[in-house]
Amino acid sequence: xxxxxxxxxxxxxxxxxxxxxxxxxxxxxxxxxxxxxxxxxxxxxxxxxxxxxxxxxxxxxxxxxxxxxxxxxxxxxxxxxxxxxxxxxxxxxxxxxxxxxxxxxxxxxxxxxxxxxxxxxxxxxxxxxxxxxxxxxxxxxxxxxxxxxxxxxxxxxxxxxxxxxxxxxxxxxxxxxxxxxxx
Amino acid sequence: xxxxxxxxxxxxxxxxxxxxxxxxxxxxxxxxxxxxxxxxxxxxxxxxxxxxxxxxxxxxxxxxxxxxxxxxxxxxxxxxxxxxxxxxxxxxxxxxxxxxxxxxxxxxxxxxxxxxxxxxxxxxxxxxxxxxxxxxxxxxxxxxxxxxxxxxxxxxxxxxxxxxxxxxxxxxxxxxxxxxxxxxxxxxxxxxxxxxxxxxxxxxxxxxxxxxxxxxxxxxxxxxxxxxxxxxxxxxxxxxxxxxxxxxxxxx
Numbered sequence: 001x002x003x004x005x006x007x008x009x010x011x012x013x014x015x016x017x018x019x020x021x022x023x024x025x026x027x028x029x030x031x032x033x034x035x036x037x038x039x040x041x042x043x044x045x046x047x048x049x050x051x052x053x054x055x056x057x058x059x060x061x062x063x064x065x066x067x068x069x070x071x072x073x074x075x076x077x078x079x080x081x082x083x084x085x086x087x088x089x090x091x092x093x094x095x096x097x098x099x100x101x102x103x104x105x106x107x108x109x110x111x112x113x114x115x116x117x118x119x120x121x122x123x124x125x126x127x128x129x130x131x132x133x134x135x136x137x138x139x140x141x142x143x144x145x146x147x148x149x150x151x152x153x154x155x156x157x158x159x160x161x162x163x164x165x166x167x168x169x170x171x172x173x174x175x176x177x178x179x180x181x182x183x
Numbered sequence: 184x185x186x187x188x189x190x191x192x193x194x195x196x197x198x199x200x201x202x203x204x205x206x207x208x209x210x211x212x213x214x215x216x217x218x219x220x221x222x223x224x225x226x227x228x229x230x231x232x233x234x235x236x237x238x239x240x241x242x243x244x245x246x247x248x249x250x251x252x253x254x255x256x257x258x259x260x261x262x263x264x265x266x267x268x269x270x271x272x273x274x275x276x277x278x279x280x281x282x283x284x285x286x287x288x289x290x291x292x293x294x295x296x297x298x299x300x301x302x303x304x305x306x307x308x309x310x311x312x313x314x315x316x317x318x319x320x321x322x323x324x325x326x327x328x329x330x331x332x333x334x335x336x337x338x339x340x341x342x343x344x345x346x347x348x349x350x351x352x353x354x355x356x357x358x359x360x361x362x363x364x365x366x367x368x369x370x371x372x373x374x375x376x377x378x379x380x381x382x383x384x385x386x387x388x389x390x391x392x393x394x395x396x397x398x399x400x401x402x403x404x405x406x407x408x409x410x411x412x413x414x415x416x417x418x419x420x421x422x423x424x425x426x427x428x429x430x431x432x433x434x435x
Contacts, residue, residue: 017253024249025242032241036234045234050249054346057253123232141197142229148199166197167190174225181224 006065013061020060024053027070030144031077037139038081040128044088052080071146075154078136085132119180126176130169133157137165138173192219196226252346323375327428330368330380334425337361337387341418344394345410348403358394365391383424390417 005026011019031052036045055076063072127135133155140151152162187208194200195209196219209215238244340357365384372381393409 021246024246028242028245029237032237033234042235049245053245053249054252119228119231123229127232167193170193173229177225177228180228
């Protein structure tokens with residue numbers, strides 16, 4: 001974390017709204033990406049981002065400067081997303097999907113190779129089939145580039161549990177995506 | 184020889200394997216290389232999972248949506264020292280202000296009843312003592328200033344109220360203080376004939392009563408309803424009234 005960012009965070013922690021605005025401008029896009037991947041829904045992601053920033057404003061006085069601000073924000077975003085998803089119907093965006101689909105049966109129903117849109121959609125479906133913990137761990141590792149130790153801290157679980165979540169998620173994703181690999 | 188599992192290959196893919204020699208081992212084995220290449224190809228597909236793009240001004244949009252919901256006092260430290268400090272700086276001065284305005288209200292009432300200027304000519308008053316002091320009291324301006332301060336505190340507490348999910352003891356304590364202050368200010372406004380201000384303060388009272396007495400024991404649904412009421416207009420009215428009070432030469 002740069003000295004400038006530390007200075008901005010300190011000012012925000014003293015109640016400086018202009019400083020907090022800088023942090024919002026800086027981190028909004030990244031938080032939206034994470035929130036969208038967690039929820040799979042655009043509107044939900046926007047709600048989660050806003051709620052997460054409001055929580056961050058309330059808690060920024062508790063932030064420790066020796067920690068990563070990005071990881072701290074991600075932890076708030078993940079917790080906010082989990083709360084949001086528990087409150088709302090989580091799979092609303094997949095209502096059109098055939099209910100009898102099973103992960104192992106998908107290969108037969110998919111083309112040998114897909115367009116970018118097919119792949120993206122299939123990845124999204126596979127992602128939403130993961131458990132909350134598996135999905136969160138994989139997103140933070142694969143897309144956000146956190147180390148396993150950081151992911152464990154964000155999720156407030158042990159490193160071992162974090163690894164197991166990632167392994168299970170990778171295994172399930174590979175099964176779902178294998179039919180789309182060009183041969 | 185140690186068996187290389189898919190978990191090992193996953194850790195290698197993410198650059199997190201403890202054994203730095205694993206990459207060489209995999210490269211030297213045809214079977215391991217094939218397994219590793221398959222893993223890479225399958226996980227690479229996951230990169231297609233990209234969120235919809237937001238515009239460059241997305242951060243500004245987010246700020247615009249949340250800024251009105253950020254209470255000024257929310258960021259204070261919540262440690263023990265922080266709570267002690269917060270208790271000192273939270274709006275606790277309503278009651279003191281209310282007591283002083285109550286004194287003004289009594290004076291204003293007496294002035295109104297005695298006709299102000301007539302006091303100056305009262306033969307029972309010793310020359311050069313009371314008349315000047317009474318004449319110097321601009322009770323209207325003092326009331327306006329005091330109510331403005333009161334509304335600033337109401338604004339702070341209501342902002343905090345709409346942004347917190349649970350009732351705290353301090354919240355009800357502030358609401359009680361403000362309720363007492365609000366009633367005194369309303370009486371003062373009535374005494375001065377400022378009926379518009381008195382009516383506005385009267386409108387505030389039911390919510391302050393609920394905040395002071397019902398929010399703590401009420402259900403989450405009650406709290407949500409009250410928060411909605413505040414969001415729907417009361418907070419806005421408090422701010423507008425406070426602005427009007429702060430405008431020079433504008434009587435409310």
